[in-house]
Amino acid sequence: MTGAFRMARLDFYTLKHHLVSYLSLFLIVLLFGFMGSSITLLCINAAWFVALMSSNIFAIQEKNNLDRLYSSVSVGLRDIVLGRYVSVFLNYFLAVVAIIALYISFSVFQDRTVDLHDLLMGLSLSFLVYSAITGVQMPLYFKLGYTKARIWGMIPFMAVMALVALPSFVPVLAKIVEFMAGNPTVLILGAFLVGVLIQFISYQFSVIAYRKRR
Amino acid sequence: MTENCLELKDVSKSFPAFNLNKISFTLPKGYIMGLVGPNGAGKTTTIQLILNMLEKDSGTILVFGKDHIKEENAIKQDLGVVFDSIFYVDSWTIKETEKAISAFYREWDHQVFSNMIDRFDLPREKKVRELSRGMQMKLMLAAAFSHNAKLLLLDEPTSGLDPVTRSEFLDILQEYINDGERSVLFSTHITTDLERVADYITLINKGELVYSGSMEDLLGGYWLIKGKPQDLTTELEKEIMGLRKTEMGFEGLIKTQNATGYKQYVLDKATIDDIVVGISKGGLKK
Numbered sequence: 001m002t003g004a005f006r007m008a009r010l011d012f013y014t015l016k017h018h019l020v021s022y023l024s025l026f027l028i029v030l031l032f033g034f035m036g037s038s039i040t041l042l043c044i045n046a047a048w049f050v051a052l053m054s055s056n057i058f059a060i061q062e063k064n065n066l067d068r069l070y071s072s073v074s075v076g077l078r079d080i081v082l083g084r085y086v087s088v089f090l091n092y093f094l095a096v097v098a099i100i101a102l103y104i105s106f107s108v109f110q111d112r113t114v115d116l117h118d119l120l121m122g123l124s125l126s127f128l129v130y131s132a133i134t135g136v137q138m139p140l141y142f143k144l145g146y147t148k149a150r151i152w153g154m155i156p157f158m159a160v161m162a163l164v165a166l167p168s169f170v171p172v173l174a175k176i177v178e179f180m181a182g183n184p185t186v187l188i189l190g191a192f193l194v195g196v197l198i199q200f201i202s203y204q205f206s207v208i209a210y211r212k213r214r
Numbered sequence: 215m216t217e218n219c220l221e222l223k224d225v226s227k228s229f230p231a232f233n234l235n236k237i238s239f240t241l242p243k244g245y246i247m248g249l250v251g252p253n254g255a256g257k258t259t260t261i262q263l264i265l266n267m268l269e270k271d272s273g274t275i276l277v278f279g280k281d282h283i284k285e286e287n288a289i290k291q292d293l294g295v296v297f298d299s300i301f302y303v304d305s306w307t308i309k310e311t312e313k314a315i316s317a318f319y320r321e322w323d324h325q326v327f328s329n330m331i332d333r334f335d336l337p338r339e340k341k342v343r344e345l346s347r348g349m350q351m352k353l354m355l356a357a358a359f360s361h362n363a364k365l366l367l368l369d370e371p372t373s374g375l376d377p378v379t380r381s382e383f384l385d386i387l388q389e390y391i392n393d394g395e396r397s398v399l400f401s402t403h404i405t406t407d408l409e410r411v412a413d414y415i416t417l418i419n420k421g422e423l424v425y426s427g428s429m430e431d432l433l434g435g436y437w438l439i440k441g442k443p444q445d446l447t448t449e450l451e452k453e454i455m456g457l458r459k460t461e462m463g464f465e466g467l468i469k470t471q472n473a474t475g476y477k478q479y480v481l482d483k484a485t486i487d488d489i490v491v492g493i494s495k496g497g498l499k500k
Binding site (some may be wrong): 003006010013015016017048063064065066067068069071072073074075076136211214 | 287296304
């Protein structure tokens with residue numbers, strides 16, 4: 001586990017000079033927040049954005065031969081993969097925390113109340129979106145590397161968009177969405193649990209993929 | 215406690231277009247071993263197998279007497295690696311490089327790193343991509359020395375370096391093994407470098423081990439024989455390895471024990487280059 005945190009730390013240093021791109025996320029939040037968008041929507045946007053940015057680390061890894069660095073330092077393969085999951089999750093977590101902080105500041109400034117229920121809904125749904133997209137992307141990047149996987153890496157984004165649109169065409173799904181909307185607590189817990197499960201399965205696939213790539 | 219720093223026994227790895235076949239060699243503690251062979255011989259594959267960057271198909275690899283997979287993390291605390299191109303993030307400065315990699319090593323010594331940077335005259339404020347190739351090599355070496363690595367694995371570190379930097383690089387390696395506790399495995403196709411620093415040579419060709427032993431035995435075992443076209447008899451032709459014939463004459467390698475009957479020919483001491491050329495053209499004759 002210590003090795004994984006060391007790898008996550010290494011990822012932070014690797015991305016250090018690219019973190020400025022996250023400022024664009026905050027500009028979007030400022031704009032949407034000012035326009036009065038819901039916190040749920042803002043959190044989902046953050047998840048979408050972080051998932052989109054998560055390929056950066058793989059691009060830098062490939063460009064700079066970092067596989068050689070990873071194989072020279074005192075860390076096992078599982079920790080290399082786990083470290084990547086930790087670092088991408090931390091990016092997501094910090095982005096969401098920053099967005100919530102900004103949103104609350106806006107709300108205080110505009111004399112609006114912050115609904116705790118909406119906040120939890122935003123957190124859980126954004127985590128589900130983040131998990132679904134990165135959960136598919138990461139094994140692909142570990143298996144194929146950035147250049148070969150970047151086109152395939154777009155598939156989960158399209159799949160999530162399709163899933164959002166699907167209930168309009170499939171009555172059964174529409175009923176599930178209706179049920180979820182009527183039981184927000186189930187939705188919040190369910191989204192968290194499914195998100196965790198996706199990340200766990202994705203990690204196992206990434207370990208196998210990275211081992212095979214060797 | 216083993217006296218061998220590195221032991222490979224019957225290590226094999228298959229690829230669709232290339233096979234590394236039953237490579238065995240031993241590097242004793244306190245020595246430099248050159249890993250030589252033509253391009254595509256399997257030198258980099260061998261180093262990648264030692265580092266567990268590639269999974270071997272069969273055989274055993276022991277580093278400091280320990281299995282290189284079961285005790286990978288412990289082994290890598292004492293391993294320094296230098297590849298032919300730098301593997302640090304190009305936007306890092308030297309200071310950031312130290313911050314990024316020092317956390318992985320228990321014995322990282324900031325003072326040693328700082329001293330090495332000063333000694334190598336590396337500009338701390340410059341980014342990795344702004345360093346010359348020679349400086350990048352020195353940065354990788356500085357990192358390897360700063361965690362007190364007991365074994366250095368060098369994969370073509372001197373290719374593309376100018377002669378002055380190469381000479382300096384070799385001096386550093388000799389100094390590094392001075393205490394008798396450290397060893398170097400040095401893969402290169404610039405064999406003149408090895409003639410200066412290596413104690414042992416391992417020769418690989420087309421994935422097959424051709425020779426592994428002391429430098430003296432290798433160089434003492436062969437002569438470069440030259441003569442006019444009419445002097446090349448059928449019998450002599452059978453003895454020669456890597457025979458090159460021109461209108462002016464012929465040239466090739468001959469084993470020392472076979473050379474005694476050909477004193478009337480021009481016999482020069484063979485260099486590692488001559489031997490590598492000889493084996494790549496047909497293999498060393500038993």
